[in-house]
Amino acid sequence: MxxxxxxxxxxxxxxxxxxxxxxGVVLWLLGLHMQNGRVLDAPWIALVPLAxxxxxxxxxxxxxxxxxxxxxxxxxxxxxxxxxxxxxxLYTDVMYAAxxxxxxxxxxxxxxxTFLITVTVTIGFLAWFRSAEALLIGIVTGLVSFVPALxxxxxxxxxxxxxxxRLRADQTALLAEMDRAQAVTAERARMARELxxxxxxxxxxIAIHSTAALSIDDPETSRNALGVIRENSVDxxxxxxxxxxxxxxxxxxxxxxxxxxxxxxxxxxxxxRTNAASSGLTCVLEDSRTAPGPLPAPVELxxxxxxxxxxxxxxxxxxxxxxxxxxxxxxxxxxxxxxxALGSRPGPRAPGSGAGLVGMQERVALxxxxxxxxPVSTGSGTKIWRVRAELPVGEGSVRA
Numbered sequence: 001m002x003x004x005x006x007x008x009x010x011x012x013x014x015x016x017x018x019x020x021x022x023x024g025v026v027l028w029l030l031g032l033h034m035q036n037g038r039v040l041d042a043p044w045i046a047l048v049p050l051a052x053x054x055x056x057x058x059x060x061x062x063x064x065x066x067x068x069x070x071x072x073x074x075x076x077x078x079x080x081x082x083x084x085x086x087x088x089x090l091y092t093d094v095m096y097a098a099x100x101x102x103x104x105x106x107x108x109x110x111x112x113x114t115f116l117i118t119v120t121v122t123i124g125f126l127a128w129f130r131s132a133e134a135l136l137i138g139i140v141t142g143l144v145s146f147v148p149a150l151x152x153x154x155x156x157x158x159x160x161x162x163x164x165x166r167l168r169a170d171q172t173a174l175l176a177e178m179d180r181a182q183a184v185t186a187e188r189a190r191m192a193r194e195l196x197x198x199x200x201x202x203x204x205x206i207a208i209h210s211t212a213a214l215s216i217d218d219p220e221t222s223r224n225a226l227g228v229i230r231e232n233s234v235d236x237x238x239x240x241x242x243x244x245x246x247x248x249x250x251x252x253x254x255x256x257x258x259x260x261x262x263x264x265x266x267x268x269x270x271x272x273r274t275n276a277a278s279s280g281l282t283c284v285l286e287d288s289r290t291a292p293g294p295l296p297a298p299v300e301l302x303x304x305x306x307x308x309x310x311x312x313x314x315x316x317x318x319x320x321x322x323x324x325x326x327x328x329x330x331x332x333x334x335x336x337x338x339x340x341a342l343g344s345r346p347g348p349r350a351p352g353s354g355a356g357l358v359g360m361q362e363r364v365a366l367x368x369x370x371x372x373x374x375p376v377s378t379g380s381g382t383k384i385w386r387v388r389a390e391l392p393v394g395e396g397s398v399r400a
Contacts (some may be wrong), residue, residue, distance in 0.1 A: 009058040016093060017057030024050040024086030034083030041082065049078040053090040060097035063280075065106055068098040075144075092148040099152025100159075103280060103320065111153050114145040206233060260304040262295070262327065268304070269325065272311045280320030281340075283311070289329045295393050302363040302391060303327075303336045306371075309360055310338035310387045318385065319343035329393070337388045342375055364389050 028047060052074040059067040071094040078087050095114070099107050122138025206229050260268075269283045276283070294300070307325055314323045321341035328335040357373055364371040371389040378384055 010061050013058050013060050016060070016090075017054045020057060020086050020090040020093075021050065021054035024054075024084045024090075027084055027086060032085070034085060034088075035079075036082065038082060039080045043082055046078065046081040046084045046087070049074040049081065050084050050087045050090075053087050053094070056094055057090060060094060061101050064094075064098040064100075064102045065280075067094050068102075068110075071095075088144060092144055095145055096148040096152045099149050100156050107153060107156055111146065111149040114142075114149045118142040118146045260308075261297075261300040262292070262303055264304060265307060265325070268308060268311070272315065272323075276315050276323075281314065281318060281323055282321075283323045283325065285325045285327075287327045289327055292327075295334065298367060299334060299391050299393050302367055302369075303334060303389075305363060306336050306360050306387065306389050307338060309357075310340075313357075313387075314338070314340040314385075317343050332392055332394045334391045334393050335388070336391070337386065339384050339386045342383045342385050360387075360389070364391065367391050 025047070028043065028050075031043075033043070033046065053071055056067040056071050056074070071091050075087065075091045078084065095110070099110050102110070118138060118141045121141045122134065125134035125137045128134065210225065210229055265285060269285055273281075273283050295303075311323065311325075318340035319342060323338065323340040326335070326337040326339075328337075360373075361371055369389060369391040371387070373387040374385070375383045376386045
């Protein structure tokens with residue numbers, strides 16, 4: 001059984017954490033504090049929230065909402081110490097990352113929440129101090145919370161728009177490729193009809209002249225008929241070779257050199273982990289087969305496509321949590337199971353949505369297997385989404 005560990009921090013996140021920590025230490029050594037007369041007035045105490053915020057920078061992509069909650073507590077603690085400018089700057093980055101890399105729901109809630117907090121703080125301190133200092137506190141609160149959140153929303157919207165444009169370009173390219181394939185198929189059909197007509201014409205001429213040669217007892221007539229037969233035979237073979245050569249050349253590139261197999265699941269799951277990190281999804285592969293080995297090519301291709309489609313659906317619809325891919329084999333049956341947390345977000349609906357499940361059912365039916373997909377209850381009473389397929393691995397299992 002192979003279990004994937006949590007993703008390692010991104011290089012840029014580690015760089016942000018290290019630079020922020022070193023910058024804060026330099027400010028501390030220079031004695032540049034943000035406030036005086038706090039409850040915790042020992043200068044070294046300001047290094048505690050700074051260290052916490054530097055560690056949270058490592059989680060800004062993999063666990064952005066957790067980093068934001070802990071970072072908020074660290075920022076509050078910093079207000080009871082002499083303070084450090086680097087701590088505040090690191091918190092603004094954590095706030096920005098929570099909107100950019102967090103779930104869509106968090107990206108909608110955080111800007112609104114920070115705006116309301118900014119307004120509340122401004123009004124509260126204005127009623128308390130009744131001076132311009134209250135407005136300054138409100139402005140600082142907005143710069144630390146609302147402005148980074150608003151920036152994250154803007155960047156996220158641009159990123160989503162770019163991704164949508166890329167998907168449209170891919171769909172356009174796919175449609176163009178389908179049109180090309182249809183044109184090639186039509187041309188090959190036309191050439192096949194041409195080959196049939198050409199061979200039929202030459203064979204008809206051969207049959208007619210051979211009949212004449214056999215029925216007329218005249219050496220000159222027979223010699224002429226045999227000449228025509230030879231001429232039609234040579235021309236027919238030459239035309240047939242030419243058209244067959246064109247048919248072979250036209251069909252040289254439709255399929256890739258190799259089809260995906262179960263051995264390619266590692267790369268597929270690694271790609272899924274990268275794409276799903278911002279959605280709070282992790283992926284685990286559990287292979288309980290005692291002696292994993294090569295299976296019939298149609299079975300391995302079908303199993304790979306089932307896992308691929310299930311991971312794509314989990315990325316669109318599953319709630320935060322673990323996506324588990326299980327492989328098992330009992331006798332002549334291969335079991336493929338993919339489970340994920342049952343999510344409440346519907347995901348985008350595009351033309352062709354729902355076709356993935358139909359495609360999986362068709363693949364399994366072609367192999368004579370069984371597949372089921374839908375919510376199921378676990379032992380703890382919670383519900384998960386499960387796709388489970390059983391595929392026969394014996395030779396000759398593919399239906400005509």
